[in-house]
Amino acid sequence: MSASGGGAVLEASGLSKTYRSRAGDVCALRDVSFSVEPGAVVAVVGPSGSGKTTLLNLVSGLDRPTGGEVKILGQPLAELDAEAATHFRRRHIGFVFQFFNLIPTMSAADNVALPLLAEGLPWREVDARVARALDAVGLVGRERRRATELSGGEMQRVAVARALVMEPALVLADEPTGNLDSVTGDTILELLCMASRRANRAVLLVTHSYMATAYADRILVMRDGRIVEELTPDERSRALHLAGGAGVGGSRGAR
């Protein structure tokens, strides 16, 4: 399977999620449907508690929906058992997180090598692919540095390299700039989105900040577990302009 085939990389249809808790049922997601085509960057933006993280957990197969279906590359995730789902995720989905999720005691190169090793690739190929991935994010010369010896921006570059090293069809980014200053964050987004677009990969970017949607082709606005609006880049710019560059709370898109 490759990202360049016909059809959507990610299809979510009628997704719902209800959590049971002592205080009663909590509906985190209601009837959410959307798709992401190859080479497209789709941003999901909304305040905390709007259901973004739940959505991300469902589309990555880390959690199961109470209703609806997720298909990645045409494969319904619900049909995979736990082991097959782990393999599928490793093979086809790259993750970028807010807090980088690197192993701090290990070098940049080793962190990037892990997904390849998990898939059992031979060392020669692992070494070559890691070198290419670190080159692509501008970290040549920093390969042997431990994660803790890198700056925040460099750590996120390592995380981007790790997400892309398996050449996944889909990249899921959860607040990838949330822990970076705005200039560094913008560089990381450009790197992630441009590299993905060039390789015809799909990106689903989840964020609470409109600023982080600069490279998105489509912006889905979430509130109270639903997609309440879809914006084009032009509409986003206008919304940002009206709100003076504020986050979700102050912009026209979310209110």
Place this chain on the structure above:
Amino acid sequence: MHGYQVASELERLIAGGRYNSAQIYQGLHTLAERGLVVAATPEPGPYRDRRPFSITSAGRREFDRWLSAPLVPSRPLRDDAVIKLVFLCRHDPSQLIRFLERLRRQHLRRLAGTGSRASALRAGGTIDDALVADLSGAALRFREEAELRWIDHCLLRLRPVIDEAAAEVETPTDERGRNAKPGREPSR
């Protein structure tokens, strides 16, 4: 519970564990001899060799005692890798780097095999089986990380010493009469 059930429960909850039911049955029989568990008659049918066991009140007391007893950390430094390192340092330093690099690759692969799980946040705050399995998996991952940290530390300390020794043996001086030190890039 019969031995097969015990084995599969352990495998489900304790990451990286492989248990064969013959061993489990042997253990259960030993416990039965001590009166800590008692065997029932297996149900007739295809699984009649699966003899169910249940815990006795003496067994429950012994189990509670074991749970609350302080844990003695096991085998502090009876690690093969450490012993080999000591012998290689003394008898064959030329093999050291190769030994450590090979070990490093083995551990990296094993670490990759444990899976860096990005576990979903669970609502409701319950300790479910997925969380238990995640915690036991974390024990494996962190141990592999510690091994790798030790190996990297050894390589960091040993490489300059060994490079220097090699430079002295192979090329004692360069044309200008200074000690030649090959500027070696650390490799994986």
